[in-house]
Amino acid sequence: MTDQTINSIAAPAKDRKEDLYTATPAQLIWRRFSKHALAVISLWFLVILALCALFADMVAPYAPFEVQRLRTLAPPTGIHLFHEGKFVGPFVYGLSRERDAETARVLYETDPETVLPIRFFHQGDDYNFFGLFQSNIHLFGVDDRRQQINLLGTDDLGRDVFSRLMHGGRVTLSAGLIGVVFAFVLGLTLGSISGYFGGWIDNSIQRLMELIRSVPTIPLWMGLAAALPIAWDPIVVYVLITLILALIGWTHLARVVRGQFLAIRNEDYVMAARLAGATEYRIITKHMLPSMTSYIIAALTLAVPEMILGETALSFLGLGLRPPVVSWGVLLQDAQNLRSISLAPWLLSPGAAVVLTVLAFNFLGDGLRDAADPYGQ
Amino acid sequence: MLAFIGNRALLAIPTLIFISFISFVIIQLPPGDYVTAYAAQLRHAGEYISPLQEEMMRDQFGLNDPMIVQYWRWISDIVLRGDFGYSLEWNAPVSTLIWYRLMLTLAISSASLVLTWAIAIPVGVYSASRQYSFLDHLFTVFGFLGKGIPDFLLALILMWLAFAYLNMDVGGLFSPEYQNAPWSFAKLGNLLSHLWIPLVVLATGGAAGLIRVMRANMLDELGKPYVETAYAQGLSEARVVWTYPVRVALNPFISTVGWALPALFSGDVITAVVLNLPTTGPLLLQALKMQDMYLAGSFILILSVFTVVGTLISDILLAWFDPRIRNA
Numbered sequence: 001m002t003d004q005t006i007n008s009i010a011a012p013a014k015d016r017k018e019d020l021y022t023a024t025p026a027q028l029i030w031r032r033f034s035k036h037a038l039a040v041i042s043l044w045f046l047v048i049l050a051l052c053a054l055f056a057d058m059v060a061p062y063a064p065f066e067v068q069r070l071r072t073l074a075p076p077t078g079i080h081l082f083h084e085g086k087f088v089g090p091f092v093y094g095l096s097r098e099r100d101a102e103t104a105r106v107l108y109e110t111d112p113e114t115v116l117p118i119r120f121f122h123q124g125d126d127y128n129f130f131g132l133f134q135s136n137i138h139l140f141g142v143d144d145r146r147q148q149i150n151l152l153g154t155d156d157l158g159r160d161v162f163s164r165l166m167h168g169g170r171v172t173l174s175a176g177l178i179g180v181v182f183a184f185v186l187g188l189t190l191g192s193i194s195g196y197f198g199g200w201i202d203n204s205i206q207r208l209m210e211l212i213r214s215v216p217t218i219p220l221w222m223g224l225a226a227a228l229p230i231a232w233d234p235i236v237v238y239v240l241i242t243l244i245l246a247l248i249g250w251t252h253l254a255r256v257v258r259g260q261f262l263a264i265r266n267e268d269y270v271m272a273a274r275l276a277g278a279t280e281y282r283i284i285t286k287h288m289l290p291s292m293t294s295y296i297i298a299a300l301t302l303a304v305p306e307m308i309l310g311e312t313a314l315s316f317l318g319l320g321l322r323p324p325v326v327s328w329g330v331l332l333q334d335a336q337n338l339r340s341i342s343l344a345p346w347l348l349s350p351g352a353a354v355v356l357t358v359l360a361f362n363f364l365g366d367g368l369r370d371a372a373d374p375y376g377q
Numbered sequence: 378m379l380a381f382i383g384n385r386a387l388l389a390i391p392t393l394i395f396i397s398f399i400s401f402v403i404i405q406l407p408p409g410d411y412v413t414a415y416a417a418q419l420r421h422a423g424e425y426i427s428p429l430q431e432e433m434m435r436d437q438f439g440l441n442d443p444m445i446v447q448y449w450r451w452i453s454d455i456v457l458r459g460d461f462g463y464s465l466e467w468n469a470p471v472s473t474l475i476w477y478r479l480m481l482t483l484a485i486s487s488a489s490l491v492l493t494w495a496i497a498i499p500v501g502v503y504s505a506s507r508q509y510s511f512l513d514h515l516f517t518v519f520g521f522l523g524k525g526i527p528d529f530l531l532a533l534i535l536m537w538l539a540f541a542y543l544n545m546d547v548g549g550l551f552s553p554e555y556q557n558a559p560w561s562f563a564k565l566g567n568l569l570s571h572l573w574i575p576l577v578v579l580a581t582g583g584a585a586g587l588i589r590v591m592r593a594n595m596l597d598e599l600g601k602p603y604v605e606t607a608y609a610q611g612l613s614e615a616r617v618v619w620t621y622p623v624r625v626a627l628n629p630f631i632s633t634v635g636w637a638l639p640a641l642f643s644g645d646v647i648t649a650v651v652l653n654l655p656t657t658g659p660l661l662l663q664a665l666k667m668q669d670m671y672l673a674g675s676f677i678l679i680l681s682v683f684t685v686v687g688t689l690i691s692d693i694l695l696a697w698f699d700p701r702i703r704n705a
Binding site for chain 1: 404529537541676677688
């Protein structure tokens with residue numbers, strides 16, 4: 001009885017130390033990663049962003065192609081809580097459209113009489129969720145059919161920019177991720193072959209990588225992207241664009257993988273596996289690759305923003321994805337000239353989304369890279 | 378050393394041949410050719426040429442020959458006569474179109490490179506020697522922002538701010554009234570008032586990354602015993618920092634200076650399109666869209682040659698500074 005009480009008091013202090021010895025690598029990595037505050041915040045941001053993009057139909061209050069003729073280039077609607085000093089919960093004011101008598105320019109004015117409370121899980125337009133089911137539930141919306149809630153304003157056809165941003169996120173983020181997957185497969189295969197076998201194989205793969213890197217990136221992207229015919233199906237163009245991005249991005253990953261392979265090729269456990277008669281394939285996949293997964297994940301995370309920037313830049317120039325596909329780069333085409341920006345600065349909001357996403361991926365990648373070697377310190 | 382340079386230069390030759398072929402293949406990739414694009418453009422303007430006429434144009438331009446024949450004609454003219462072919466769209470020799478723009482691009486880019494270094498080196502040194510100070514944090518934020526903002530977006534925002542709040546006329550290199558005017562001080566002033574946006578845009582993008590590199594290099598060096606020794610000798614901080622660790626920390630800069638050369642020519646493509654600069658970028662974009670293959674191909678080829686030469690220079694510089702590489 002007494003023994004037990006002493007044990008239970010002494011246990012916590014001992015446990016913590018014991019914890020460190022018995023923790024799995026995953027636990028150690030997570031512990032180091034969670035010390036990097038910016039990386040954790042970025043991770044949350046990206047998770048939320050990915051969910052928004054995945055459930056874009058639901059998060060967006062309107063369909064991405066819904067044209068409102070009487071609501072072109074409307075400014076963002078502000079969200080208020082108090083109406084005439086009284087708390088009514090989140091609501092927006094209605095918007096009235098007029099024309100300037102002299103210049104015939106469209107002017108919008110908030111109408112302080114119409115109070116439109118924001119309804120959550122509001123029933124709006126029908127949509128088809130990836131062909132799985134039909135629904136009309138939106139995360140938020142307003143009841144009035146003639147008024148809208150435009151968190152980020154509307155574009156020159158009266159389409160809700162926020163809704164388009166969510167749908168564009170789906171295309172841009174997935175293009176980045178798929179591009180990285182392509183680059184990863186190429187880089188991992190060639191990088192591991194190069195690093196493991198060395199000799200003339202290593203030499204020729206290195207030469208190939210040098211060749212690809214010696215062609216300047218942006219003109220090469222432009223050249224390849226310009227080769228895609230306009231008339232092709234947007235989905236095919238989308239896949240090809242990600243392939244083009246990956247075609248150049250893989251050399252970077254291959255370098256990381258090759259460096260890691262060179263570093264651990266002569267470790268004892270690899271020698272042991274070889275002496276035990278394991279095949280080359282088994283040594284590479286079972287013994288060597290697992291020891292560098294964390295490095296590879298970090299390198300992959302850092303490669304995503306480049307893909308996203310590449311897609312955005314190409315689409316912006318009109319060489320990548322084209323309307324009706326909605327991506328952030330395509331959305332930014334609307335903000336290409338000075339006139340539209342000075343008239344409607346909110347058209348630049350997809351740019352802000354790109355910057356935030358790229359930064360978040362960079363921070364996340366930095367955090368992962370620091371956490372990649374849990375035994376480092 | 379001479380053997381090393383010779384070895385490297387020899388390696389560059391197959392690379393160049395490969396690149397020239399790739400650039401030619403890339404511009405041939407799109408279905409259709411210049412005549413198709415030209416006919417489409419004419420139809421757009423309400424005119425019409427018959428298929429027979431199209432065929433005649435193809436014959437005249439030699440577009441019906443096999444690709445390898447066209448490639449050979451193109452590359453042998455370049456190598457033997459320095460003739461880059463004929464721009465079908467502009468109806469002028471490629472070389473007359475290209476060189477002016479290349480020179481302009483080079484001028485803008487090298488000015489921005491100097492600006493980049495002028496910002497990055499002092500800021501990086503300051504950030505490292507006053508680690509975790511307020512300004513260090515500020516520069517860190519700036520560095521990350523510069524990394525995250527695409528160049529063309531920065532150009533757009535700066536253009537908008539200059540236009541909306543400073544009431545400036547931006548875009549292009551000259552105001553319309555100076556476009557064709559002879560050179561004068563007024564024109565020079567006009568040029569400078571347009572030039573700052575591309576310079577700032579290009580310099581911010583580059584400086585953001587370099588500040589981080591410089592800071593990291595300096596932090597590595599500042600803790601070393603030789604720095605302490607220098608302090609112990611009674612030297613002032615400025616003298617210690619700028620005479621010893623900075624010189625070592627600059628080494629990676631020197632070894633990558635060769636890579637700056639191709640970046641100088643190609644890095645500003647998108648910015649130039651946004652800002653409507655008469656540099657290589659917009660012309661290349663237009664040539665690609667119109668399938669003006671000799672023009673586009675020559676551009677990609679010239680840019681690639683600069684990349685290869687740049688890599689060669691940086692290899693040689695690296696070997697110069699590091700005997701381990703030279704003798705390997």
